[in-house]
Structure formats: structure tokens, C-alpha cells
Amino acid sequence: MTSSQPTPERIMQLINGYWATGILGAAASHALFTHLASGADTAERIAERAGISERGAQTLLDGLVSLGLVESHGAGYRNTAEAAAYLVEGQPTCLSSFARLKLTHMGSLAALPEVVRAGGPVTDAAVEVADNPHWEEVVPAIAAQSVPVATAAADLLGLADAGAVSILDIGGGSGIYSAIWLGLNPAARATQLDWAPVNAIARRLLAQRGVADRFTCIDGDFHSTGFGTARYDIAVYSHIAHQEGPEDNVAMFAKIRGALKPGGTLVICDFVVDDDRGGPPFALMFGAEMLLKSKQGGTWRRADYRGWLAKAGFEEVSFEPTPSPATLVIAR
Template identity: 75%
Template structure:
């Protein structure tokens, strides 16, 4: 290797990238971040509290130091600030359940060469069915991802001072947006449209936030269920557009435009890429998930959303960063 030749470290780290998913998912499975937060700062103490081998605890700690989630000083370990916020159980921002879920999904990547050749799933994406029991794991696991964006949207829309407003959340999943928005505005009411098993989960999760009395659900598929006409002040379409193709998104946006009262607002949250597809990094690589699991989805550009919304009848479109996602606000 010549002096001006780059070292292979970065490429090797990417080739072995599945190790990062493995160490994070396994550490989350054994609640290591929670035990670290509670003061267990050595491999021996973690092994006792997590009921795993000391060798296993030390290896996991080494891996977590490697990926930047744990720090070590004179043999004592502690969570980084990022791990403390996003991986400690019991915190509303905790993503540990999502890390455990992704550990189970690692095997699906082996099909990616065939999927890339075919341009879409090579087997039936059976997970996208209303009666799949995996929703009990998936819906709560991804809830924490949307909490920060929901809070930022509260400020962008001025919801706390909006008074008596009606909200329609299409494909609302866990109901996290409704929960955050109803907490911010005690005069607001929200309706979620989603499949019945998912709505059942949402009702439970929203009840835990103490706002269930102003939250109702419509069981159905948003592709075919009527949204109504001029019924809502705000409509939400969060993390659905990436599953749909351009024409389907335009059609849904037009139906949502009709469902809004005059002057109403459509809020879209999704992984949006720059117009030249140079970034941001997470939305760019998330497109692999859509290639694996959908026949027409992808991570769409800002220009795509603007074009689709104008075609659907909206006039004012703005973008607000909520990393790793983007809020699109249309009126």
C-alpha cells in the first residue's frame, strides 16, 4: 500500500456492518444500556445484572465502544449521551425495542442482490397485511422514532394555540402524533384511520398518555376508505409516502385536500432526499428497505413532493427538517 493509498479500514467496517446491528440488538436484548445507566459500570457487574456470561458482557462492551455508544475510562464504562437518550428502557425516546426488531431482520438482506436485479421483492411481502401478528412488535417499536418529529410539528403548526381543531391521522400506527398533539392542545380531537389490529394497539398506547377521550379510530385501508369532505383542520400522512408510487401519492393527497376544511393543512412526515440525491445519508440508504419490501416505494425528493402536492390542489408547500426525517407542510 503506497503512502497516498487509502487504508481499507472504512471499507472493512462497512463490509462487516452487520456486526453493529448485532452488537446493538444484542445489548438491547439484555438491557445493557439500562444497566449501565443504573450504575453497573464493569463487565462483571453487567454480567450479573443482565444474567449473561462475563465474557459475553465484555465482548458486547468492546463492540459498543467500537460503534460509539459506550465510553470507557480506567476500566469503567458508561453510556454516551446518545445511548442515554435513545437506548435506556423506560424513556419515551427509547429505541431499544426497534434495535431488537432489526436484529431479527438481518437475514432478509441476503436477498438484496436478487431484489436489485428484479427491481422489487422476489417473494410476497406478506408482512403488509392487516392480520399479521408482527404488528404487536413493530408498532410500539417504531413509536419513539416519531415522537421528536411530532413535537416539532406541534411548534411549526402552532397547535397549542389553535383551539378546537379536528385532526385526521391516516395510517397513524401507534397514534404517537395524536397523543403528542392532543397533549399540547386540550381542545383538539383526533381520528386515526388504520387497520383494526393496529388501531387496537394505538388506543392502548394513547390511553397510556391520558388523552384517549379525544381520540377515535376508523378501521380500514386508506386506499379505499372515504376520508370525508371538508371535515378536518389538519390531516397527517406520516411515513406512508415512501411505500407508495407517484400516482398513488398524488391520488391520496388530492383526497386529503378534499377532506380538509377551507384553509386546512396537510402534514407529511417522511424520509425525504435532496433534489440531486446527494443526501441526507439516512433517507438515501432507507431506500433499500423499500426495494426489499415494496413494488413501487422509495425515498422521494423534495421536488417530487412539491410537484405532487401542487397537482393535488395545494398552493403553499414548505419543508422543515426533523432528522432523520422531514416535515412537509402543505396548505
């Protein structure tokens, strides 16, 4: 057999890809990365700190070495730079709670063959409702994803030196954009429009950050609640477009355009695919999540955003990379 011949190794890794979700989710559940960061550098020490079996600790360590999140170091182990930055608890960028959350979602993928046949969800889980108690778990868990993106957007917009700007965050969830942006600009004010239980979570975060006095919430559904006319300098539409269909996105962009002051800026954050649908890999795969969970959503092309934003009255559109799989779309 020559080296040019294909082997089944990569396909075997993909078939068993759920192992990665399981290992990472279990490690996060037992705060393994945090224990490593605090000096517990062997399976025995981690087992003692986490209250788990030594065999279990060693199995997780082996799996995390395989995933490139932990590396052997002398007689022990340590976090890689990537794990140290994004999986140690207590940091605003920590994704461990998100890893634990995704572990609970693994079973839903078994329905994907039927969902593909039907072209959308085959059960009505009634998740996207205001009074679902899961928001208390989900909203804080996904906030960390937006920290590097919101910071990058602030740099692009020159927000720290922008003075007394007014911000509208549509479906803002945890309020992380407002928390970061108000922290950078002491003269800015932000308004978040989201369901009341979600806004309550955001208020807690803004209070923890010490900027709640410049943060206002509007309780409601952004599809039916008015945004006002020429009221805001900046509007944020983060991770909303992928759950909406084309017509709804056009309508929302037009509504936002009316709410912005002349010269105002719309900041969209989402997983955007190339026009030829050749990449990026994460955005392409995320489409399966939308097929499972939304009736019209998807991962949209750059050309889709350009067309929709032009219809809504925006004249300038740019696409900016971020330190995450998400892309920023800046429209004026």
C-alpha cells in the same frame, strides 16, 4: 505510502457493517444500556444484572465503545449522551425495541442482489395485511422514532395554542402523533384511520397518555376508505409516502386535500432525498429497504413532493428539518 493514498479500512468497516446491527441489537436484547444507567458499570456487574456471561458482556461493551455508544470511565463504563437519551428503557424516545426488531431482519438483506435484478420483492411475505400478528411487535417498536418529529411538528404548527383543532392521522399506527398533540392541546381532537388490530394498539397508548376521550378510530384501509369533505384542520401522512408509488401518492394527496377545511394543513413526515440525489445519507440508503419490501415505494425527492402536492391542489409547500433522519413536508 503517503497519507493521500486510499486504504481499505472504511471499506472493511462497511463490509462488516452487520456487526454494528448485531452488537446494538444484542445489547438492547439484554438491556445493557439500562443496566449501565442504573449503575452497573463493569462487565462483571452487567453480567450479573443481565444474566449473561462476563465474556459476553465485555464483548458487547467493547463493541459499543467502538460504535461510540458507550465510553470507558475510570475503571468502568457509562452510556454516551446519545445512548442515554435513546437507548435506556422506560423513556418514550427509547429505540431499544427497534434495535431488537432490526436484528431479526438482518437475514432479509441476503436477497438484495436478486431483488435489485427483479426491481422489487421476489417473495410474497404477506406482511402488509391487517391480521398479521407482527403488528403487536412492530407498531410499538417504531413509535419512538416519531416522538421527536411529532414534537417538532407541533412546535412548527403552534399546536399547543391552536384551540379546538381537528386532526386526521392516516395510517397512524401507534397513534403517537395524536398522543403527543392531544397532550399538548387539551381542546384538540384526533381521528386515526388504520386497520382494526393497529387501531387497538393506538387506543392503548392514548389511554396510557390520558387522552383517549378525544381520540377516535376508523377501522379500514386508507386506500379505499373515505376521509370525508372539509372535516379536518390538520392531516398527518407519516412514513406512508415511501411505501406508495407516484400515482398513489398524488391520489392520496388529492383525497386529503378534499378532507381538509379551507386553509387546512397537511403534515408529511418521511425520508426525503435532495433533488440531485446527493443526500442525505440515511434517506438514500433507506431506498434499499423499500426495494426489498414494496412493489412501488422509494425515497422520493423534494421535487417529487412539490409536483405531487401541486397536482393535488396544494399551493404552499415547505421542507423542515427534524431531530431525526426524517424531513417534515408542510403543505397548505
